[in-house]
Amino acid sequence: MIASPQSALLRLPGLAWDLVKLIQNYIDGRFVPGKREFADVNPADGTVIAQVTEADDVQVNEAVHAARRALRGEWGRLGVRERAARLHKVADAIEKRFDCFVQAEVADTGKPVALASRLDVPRAAANFRVFADLVKLTGLESFQTETPDGTHALNYAVRKPLGVIGVITPWNLPLLLLTWKVAPALACGNTVVVKPSEETPATATLLAEAMQDAGIPNGVYNVTHGFGPESAGEFLTQHAGVNAVTFTGESRTGATIMKAAASTVKPVSFELGGKNAAIVFADCNFEEAVDGLSEAVFLNTGQVCLCAERVYVERKIFDIFVEELKQKAESLHPGWPNDEKTDLGPLISAQHREKVLSFYRLALEEGATVITGGGVPKFGDHRDNGFYVQPTLYTGLPESARCVKEEIFGPVCHVAPFDSEEEAVAMANDTKYGLTASIWTGNLKRGHRIAQQMNVGITWVNCWFLRDLRTPFGGAGLSGIGREGGMHSLNFYSELNNICVRL
Ligand code: NAD
Ligand code: 6OH
Numbered sequence: 001m002i003a004s005p006q007s008a009l010l011r012l013p014g015l016a017w018d019l020v021k022l023i024q025n026y027i028d029g030r031f032v033p034g035k036r037e038f039a040d041v042n043p044a045d046g047t048v049i050a051q052v053t054e055a056d057d058v059q060v061n062e063a064v065h066a067a068r069r070a071l072r073g074e075w076g077r078l079g080v081r082e083r084a085a086r087l088h089k090v091a092d093a094i095e096k097r098f099d100c101f102v103q104a105e106v107a108d109t110g111k112p113v114a115l116a117s118r119l120d121v122p123r124a125a126a127n128f129r130v131f132a133d134l135v136k137l138t139g140l141e142s143f144q145t146e147t148p149d150g151t152h153a154l155n156y157a158v159r160k161p162l163g164v165i166g167v168i169t170p171w172n173l174p175l176l177l178l179t180w181k182v183a184p185a186l187a188c189g190n191t192v193v194v195k196p197s198e199e200t201p202a203t204a205t206l207l208a209e210a211m212q213d214a215g216i217p218n219g220v221y222n223v224t225h226g227f228g229p230e231s232a233g234e235f236l237t238q239h240a241g242v243n244a245v246t247f248t249g250e251s252r253t254g255a256t257i258m259k260a261a262a263s264t265v266k267p268v269s270f271e272l273g274g275k276n277a278a279i280v281f282a283d284c285n286f287e288e289a290v291d292g293l294s295e296a297v298f299l300n301t302g303q304v305c306l307c308a309e310r311v312y313v314e315r316k317i318f319d320i321f322v323e324e325l326k327q328k329a330e331s332l333h334p335g336w337p338n339d340e341k342t343d344l345g346p347l348i349s350a351q352h353r354e355k356v357l358s359f360y361r362l363a364l365e366e367g368a369t370v371i372t373g374g375g376v377p378k379f380g381d382h383r384d385n386g387f388y389v390q391p392t393l394y395t396g397l398p399e400s401a402r403c404v405k406e407e408i409f410g411p412v413c414h415v416a417p418f419d420s421e422e423e424a425v426a427m428a429n430d431t432k433y434g435l436t437a438s439i440w441t442g443n444l445k446r447g448h449r450i451a452q453q454m455n456v457g458i459t460w461v462n463c464w465f466l467r468d469l470r471t472p473f474g475g476a477g478l479s480g481i482g483r484e485g486g487m488h489s490l491n492f493y494s495e496l497n498n499i500c501v502r503l
Pocket of ligand 2: 172173177180303304305306467473
């Protein structure tokens with residue numbers, strides 16, 4: 001592990017904390033404090049693990065100006081091959097600091113060390129490598145055009161950076177989701193000002209050190225900490241010097257950001273909330289489906305936008321499926337992140353736990369049958385001050401219930417039976433969201449047929465959260481605007497200039 005000014009003082013939750021550190025903004029290649037501070041809380045035991053300096057409007061302005069200057073400096077002059085090489089170096093620097101990144105992510109989120117080591121940090125490095133390779137290896141279309149007088153013209157498009165990109169990200173997969181946007185933005189030659197979630201400031205800050213290691217020039221990557229309204233988030237989205245905003249978070253926040261971006265007609269890319277359905281047929285591979293659904297409902301304590309909160313099961317196997325999923329839920333070990341047995345972390349904050357528990361209460365009012373969970377685990381130690389909830393399964397709710405319609409974002413789902421394919425498709429599609437669906441069947445013809453009827457951006461057949469970073473990623477309806485991933489990211493983060501040459 002590499003000791004560094006930002007990372008050296010982090011400790012794993014569950015071990016003794018002897019120091020509270022200051023997480024600073026990173027502007028134009030320097031770590032800078034702000035006028036106000038807020039607390040970074042460890043969700044596993046509720047202790048304050050760091051203070052974070054909030055960027056005011058002056059600092060956000062400085063960051064945007066630094067990013068604009070960097071566009072005109074060394075970064076703007078680099079060819080695509082060298083830019084790609086530097087992004088590979090960022091990935092190398094992340095891998096070199098692997099343990100630091102894991103510790104920082106775990107400290108902020110309380111998620112199991114095993115999960116951060118398997119998912120979050122490797123994906124951060126992969127995001128840089130994939131977009132570095134893609135931008136280097138892919139070309140753009142060209143057309144030979146016939147003109148009315150019988151001559152020809154040649155049309156070809158060139159890719160230019162959009163400019164300064166505002167990147168606003170949530171707390172559930174902080175580093176994965178931040179780098180999912182920063183990597184393609186930089187690959188296309190842009191510069192960025194990021195505003196990570198106020199709940200999870202650490203890994204975005206550590207990434208600044210990886211950028212320095214990799215020789216990314218000052219001003220290319222800037223970090224401004226703070227909140228949304230009347231804070232760094234709003235200052236960034238309203239700033240006239242920001243050329244585009246890419247945002248992952250709640251649908252309601254997306255609507256607010258869209259209004260802010262409208263005044264300067266900024267392009268936006270939004271990855272928003274979901275109320276995702278899974279459809280399980282009686283002919284599925286039963287064990288694989290139970291294992292898959294257990295991941296799809298409980299991974300990261302249900303705090304993944306792709307998670308299934310509505311599970312529809314063919315009536316023939318409904319009772320046995322519910323029983324098996326219950327066994328899975330009850331076999332999960334909530335606990336300290338650094339305990340190898342732990343496979344269920346806390347929720348992110350006291351406030352988010354209150355939201356999830358309010359849905360647990362609402363489910364009862366709406367007439368749900370509680371199959372398992374519905375409360376808070378008791379540990380008898382400091383974890384009782386953390387933000388854990390029990391993994392929870394409900395049945396028996398009408399499709400119109402708020403618990404079936406609204407995103408909860410916790411380790412919870414409602415399981416309902418269906419009798420026909422048409423009924424399952426209709427129920428799955430009966431939502432204002434449209435992020436993901438998963439279909440579990442031994443009949444691939446049926447899998448294809450249903451997949452094509454899903455009003456979502458991503459459908460998995462006999463799998464869930466199986467990612468190929470070249471594929472389009474995003475949501476329909478309230479779940480987002482646009483697609484990122486592969487060429488879709490490159491196209492969002494570029495200004496395409498079509499050049500028509502008469503021959
Ligand atoms: P959130 O919308 O509350 O916050 C996300 C970010 O937006 C934070 O950095 C926050 O500070 C900032 N923000 C809030 N108000 C703002 C404003 N007015 N102007 C500018 N910035 C503002 O979301 P969250 O609670 O952090 O994350 C959970 C949500 O994110 C869930 O709804 C989840 O489904 C969604 N999500 C979606 C995807 C996806 O790919 N579709 C991925 C992850 C999370
Ligand atoms: C949402 O919580 C998860 C989003 C995942 C991705 O954006 C991805 O690229 O895998």
